[in-house]
Amino acid sequence: MTTxxxxxxxxxxxxxxxxxxxxxxxxxxxxxxxFEADGAERRLSPTRGDGDVWVLxxxxxxxxxxxxxxxxxxxxxxxxxxxxxxxxxxxxxxxxLEGSIQLREEHxxxxxxxxxxxxxxxxxxxxPFTPKSIVTSPLPRVDDAERPNTPMADSVIYELxxxxxxxxxxxxxxxxxxxxxxxxxxxxxxxxSGLGTTAVELLPVQQHLxxxxxxxxxxxxxxxxxxxxxxxxxxxxxxxxxxxAELRQAIRTLHGAGIEVLLDxxxxxxxxxxxxxxxxxxxxxxxxxxxxxxxxxxxxxxxDAGTGNTLDATHPAVVRLVLDSLRTFAAEYGVxxxxxxxxxxxxxxADGFDPAAPLFAAIAADERLGRLKLxxxxxxxxxxxxxxxxxxxxxxxxxxxxxxxxxxxWAGNDxxxxxxxxxxxxxxxxxxxxxxxAGASVNFxxxxxxxxxxDLVSYAEKHNDANAEGNADGEEQNDSVNxxxxxxxxxxxxxxxxxxxxxxxxATLFASRGALMLLxxxxxxxxxxxxxxxxxxxxxxxxxxxxxxARDAALLPFVRRLIALRHAHPLLRHGKVRVVGEEPLCLLVxxxxxxxxxxxxxxxxxxxxxxxVQAQLPPLDGTGWTVLLDSADPEAxxxxxxxxxxxxxxxxxxxxxMLLADRR
Numbered sequence: 001m002t003t004x005x006x007x008x009x010x011x012x013x014x015x016x017x018x019x020x021x022x023x024x025x026x027x028x029x030x031x032x033x034x035f036e037a038d039g040a041e042r043r044l045s046p047t048r049g050d051g052d053v054w055v056l057x058x059x060x061x062x063x064x065x066x067x068x069x070x071x072x073x074x075x076x077x078x079x080x081x082x083x084x085x086x087x088x089x090x091x092x093x094x095x096x097l098e099g100s101i102q103l104r105e106e107h108x109x110x111x112x113x114x115x116x117x118x119x120x121x122x123x124x125x126x127x128p129f130t131p132k133s134i135v136t137s138p139l140p141r142v143d144d145a146e147r148p149n150t151p152m153a154d155s156v157i158y159e160l161x162x163x164x165x166x167x168x169x170x171x172x173x174x175x176x177x178x179x180x181x182x183x184x185x186x187x188x189x190x191x192x193s194g195l196g197t198t199a200v201e202l203l204p205v206q207q208h209l210x211x212x213x214x215x216x217x218x219x220x221x222x223x224x225x226x227x228x229x230x231x232x233x234x235x236x237x238x239x240x241x242x243x244x245a246e247l248r249q250a251i252r253t254l255h256g257a258g259i260e261v262l263l264d265x266x267x268x269x270x271x272x273x274x275x276x277x278x279x280x281x282x283x284x285x286x287x288x289x290x291x292x293x294x295x296x297x298x299x300x301x302x303x304d305a306g307t308g309n310t311l312d313a314t315h316p317a318v319v320r321l322v323l324d325s326l327r328t329f330a331a332e333y334g335v336x337x338x339x340x341x342x343x344x345x346x347x348x349x350a351d352g353f354d355p356a357a358p359l360f361a362a363i364a365a366d367e368r369l370g371r372l373k374l375x376x377x378x379x380x381x382x383x384x385x386x387x388x389x390x391x392x393x394x395x396x397x398x399x400x401x402x403x404x405x406x407x408x409x410w411a412g413n414d415x416x417x418x419x420x421x422x423x424x425x426x427x428x429x430x431x432x433x434x435x436x437x438a439g440a441s442v443n444f445x446x447x448x449x450x451x452x453x454x455d456l457v458s459y460a461e462k463h464n465d466a467n468a469e470g471n472a473d474g475e476e477q478n479d480s481v482n483x484x485x486x487x488x489x490x491x492x493x494x495x496x497x498x499x500x501x502x503x504x505x506x507a508t509l510f511a512s513r514g515a516l517m518l519l520x521x522x523x524x525x526x527x528x529x530x531x532x533x534x535x536x537x538x539x540x541x542x543x544x545x546x547x548x549x550a551r552d553a554a555l556l557p558f559v560r561r562l563i564a565l566r567h568a569h570p571l572l573r574h575g576k577v578r579v580v581g582e583e584p585l586c587l588l589v590x591x592x593x594x595x596x597x598x599x600x601x602x603x604x605x606x607x608x609x610x611x612x613v614q615a616q617l618p619p620l621d622g623t624g625w626t627v628l629l630d631s632a633d634p635e636a637x638x639x640x641x642x643x644x645x646x647x648x649x650x651x652x653x654x655x656x657x658m659l660l661a662d663r664r
Contacts, residue, residue, distance in 0.1 A: 006051065009324070010093025010231070011067070011135040018061040018135050020046060022054045022069055022091065023317050024286045026081060029072040030054040033088060034065060035132050043070070066098060066132035067091070071285050075121040077275070077299035080288030084109065086123040087130075087279040092321055094133035095231050095328070096244060101209040101271075104129040107278035108212075130280065139248060142334035144368075148258045149336075150198040152373060152396055152439025152515050153573050156563055157262065158197040159447055160520035161223070162205060162237045167543045179239040180205075180246040184253035192259055195523065196563030199260035199373075201339055203448055205247065206263075206325075207232040209271040209280070217468040219536040223448060225341060226271035226307070228280055230325035244332075251334045260336035262373060263329060267311060267322045268345035268380065274301055274308030282311075289315055292348075304345045304382030313346045313359045322346075323362055326369050337373025339398075344380040344387045352384055355392045364392070375442055389430030396515060399427055399441045406445060406508050407456070407479035410501060410608050410655075417585050424587060424604065425577035426513030438574055441514035445505055446522055449475075451532045453505065453522040454552075456480045457498040458487060463530030466537060474533030487530060500632060500655045503558055504606070507631040507657035510562040511572055511604050520544060523559035525552030554634035565628060569661070570597035581605075584613045584652055603660040607652040615652045617660070625650075625660035632656035 046056035073083030106126040163178035171187030204224035282290040292302040301309040329335040347357040405419035431440035460482045521544040575589035589602040632653035
């Protein structure tokens with residue numbers, strides 16, 4: 001250890017036992033609580049050391065020791081302090097917890113009124129109902145040479161939920177379904193490889209909890225965006241008693257197939273919620289330091305994430321925690337990158353969003369983290385929360401403007417195609433290639449948060465009643481169309497229109513500059529029955545149905561064809577785009593000198609109308625344009641069977657995209 005590196009926080013195994021370190025600036029005393037197999041609790045007293053780190057060496061404590069903390073200090077909500085030694089606290093640096101967190105009344109502090117200053121704390125002991133942190137050694141570091149290292153601009157990211165993707169998979173043993181081990185099973189790896197994906201993006205796998213509202217309504221936090229332990233994988237996704245080894249092995253297996261693994265991480269808030277939420281870790285360790293509090297009333301929390309609290313990503317303790325969490329999953333598990341939920345919050349300071357915020361600067365300066373894929377969800381619910389295009393290099397960003405412009409164009413809601421053209425060209429006004437790179441824009445049509453692709457062409461309105469929020473949750477504006485019938489139908493003409501619309505949307509996505517992301521199951525026609533916010537639906541609504549009756553037999557080969565075309569034609573990822581025709585919209589993709597690939601130019605022609613149109617194609621010196629793809633045709637033809645089109649023109653079917661190439 002070099003002198004400029006602080007001693008690690010958490011539990012560190014030594015030759016003599018274990019050293020426990022907990023950071024708290026405002027604590028008056030800390031108790032380390034060690035638990036025996038029969039539940040007996042032994043309390044010891046760490047001492048405050050340098051940098052407000054409370055330290056204790058415990059001889060004989062070793063791998064598997066269960067522990068927690070009780071932290072003493074003022075109960076003074078008006079000053080931002082909520083210390084309460086009656087609440088057993090998780091170690092924020094625990095690499096493993098003994099089980100899932102099931103909230104009990106003992107975790108909550110019952111306050112009269114609105115929880116302001118002067119209300120008494122609740123002294124009921126939460127220890128019997130709080131999972132214990134477990135002493136465990138770090139996993140061996142992953143060899144970085146094993147990483148596929150796909151360039152961001154060449155990435156085809158597949159967003160999936162560990163359980164939802166594998167729970168009903170017919171090729172998996174029942175004992176593995178819904179688990180990390182399932183992600184590394186040959187049936188899953190072969191499917192992902194056959195599809196052509198270069199990376200999977202896993203919805204949160206760090207240990208999370210289900211908030212009280214959902215528990216009271218018999219629901220769960222299925223998506224997992226209420227993290228409480230940032231270094232610990234959630235054991236609910238483990239087929240074995242060792243979730244750490246299981247997740248690591250799944251990632252290693254995917255790497256062997258050339259597939260990267262990205263984690264969706266939630267550092268903008270914690271599962272402790274607002275002032276009425278449970279006390280499990282951060283609130284009881286140092287509430288005033290970990291959280292951003294209302295400056296006019298520190299008994300309340302800033303709520304930029306819309307979840308009750310906001311972590312203070314400008315505080316050195318929070319920056320360190322996030323960095324150590326990222327380093328753990330990168331070094332010990334081999335994770336190739338991260339998608340940061342509501343990342344605008346992570347750049348917020350006293351004067352608003354700052355691209356040079358402390359956390360961003362620290363990540364960029366880190367030797368390993370700065371080389372990984374960093375993807376921002378560039379918005380939050382606070383003032384001026386939409387910061388698309390404002391993150392610093394080498395960050396990429398979920399491009400919500402891309403999603404909206406493509407949806408509007410195909411739904412007939414665009415007066416002109418200006419936004420669409422910019423989106424297909426990689427949004428250069430937001431992401432200049434010279435400063436941000438060709439992969440800065442992550443283009444997508446659908447994500448976990450919103451309609452699936454099938455529902456986007458089947459429902460004009462959201463149907464979220466199952467979420468127990470009176471259908472008030474979820475995005476109101478979706479630019480969706482139902483073609484005359486809300487939801488499922490047996491009408492063949494409507495089904496044909498919906499299928500044609502989906503293929504046109506997908507063809508547009510795969511013909512666009514930048515990285516792209518596909519929502520798991522969209523290639524199979526997955527539906528959530530009109531629910532565009534299925535965060536609490538841990539059942540068949542959210543699980544991918546692999547059965548033949550539920551699958552779109554024609555769509556999967558079409559998507560495979562699109563991905564193969566994208567890999568085979570670099571101009572689809574890197575070319576320069578300009579408009580050469582407006583009715584129908586015709587975009588020329590030109591190669592610069594030295595560009596690789598078989599094409600000197602590509603042509604993308606889009607017809608969002610309900611009738612065929614004659615497309616006038618730019619003249620060539622050769623015999624004509626080669627048709628690589630016609631989205632109106634669901635057959636996944638090989639290029640050897642492609643047709644040619646002359647400069648005199650080509651009839652473009654209704655609601656279709658055509659891709660043509662001028663070969664070198």
